[in-house]
Amino acid sequence: MKRILNIHVALLATVLVTAPAFAQSVALQRGLLRLPEFARVADKASETVNVTPGSKLLGIACRFLDTNDPEEADAKKLCTSLRGVFVRSFKFDEDFAYPKSDIDSVRRQLSAPGWSRIVESRSKKEHTDVDVFVLIENDKAMGLAIIANQPREFTIVNIVGAIDLENLHDLEGKFGVPNLGIESAKKPAEKK
Amino acid sequence: MTEDLENRMRRAMRKVDAPEGLADRILAALPPRAAPAIVTTLVPPPAARPARSGxxxxxxxxxAASFVGAILLGVFAADQRDRIVAARDAEGEAASRALMDALRVTSQKLDLAYQAVNPPPPATDEENRT
Known part of the structure; x- marks a missing residue:
């Protein structure tokens, strides 16, 4: 009986010790997509952008942004609440030189609960598909994903963390970010 | 007169035997013999002198060696610190450039989405004429 009690106490202690780390890991995983390596695609690509700053590197990157530069100042406001910005972008010299299956595997992950598609565009004429997804939790955007594929180019963007849509809005006209009609969840409450 | 004086002095200064046991009595009357003091010399032996001068x-x-060592250690530590700071700065600048690139790509694709959702209005006849 005493041995069983000891085992229970040990298990409880283990749970108490590992729970915060597990919760942090879950928080980090929320909104994070499993992006394929795209190693074969990168070999064929004429131009590649592969950005993978995790939370630690993102924090360093944010600190190094120059607040005197308006573009970087707005980026700094946006990135302080982010945990990761992941971009895979490839350009090719010929049409459809990339396998669509890799892109579809990412698109399938976005059918998980919480993700909402806010833009879906299919152009058969231009062979261009664009999807924009937002992960909403407690009326807050906790993740953003963009999948855009064109005949000679495809891009996957995954932004993880609390995205202040007001700040994203502030980037309009600076990075060429257009007004997508994304409204912050705060706005209706403020009107009351 | 002088002979008489001489004779008297001779008689007075004649050799007389000591009374019996005088030597023992004198020795017994002497204080007890003190132990000799032990004196240690502080002067090292001649053989040790060359080592002391070394x-x-x-x-x-x-x-002097520890002073030079301390200076060299300080210079090395400062150099290491500068290298770490330089490496951290380079890493930070590279990360910020990567972040700006990522945000630029994001904005380009959001722009593409915007154009797909809101295509530009068709040109009017008047615009076509101009």
């Missing part, structure tokens, strides 16, 4: 030079040499 030690005299070794101390300043050791001090």
């Amino acid at each position: 030690w005299r030079h070794a101390m300043p040499a050791a001090l």
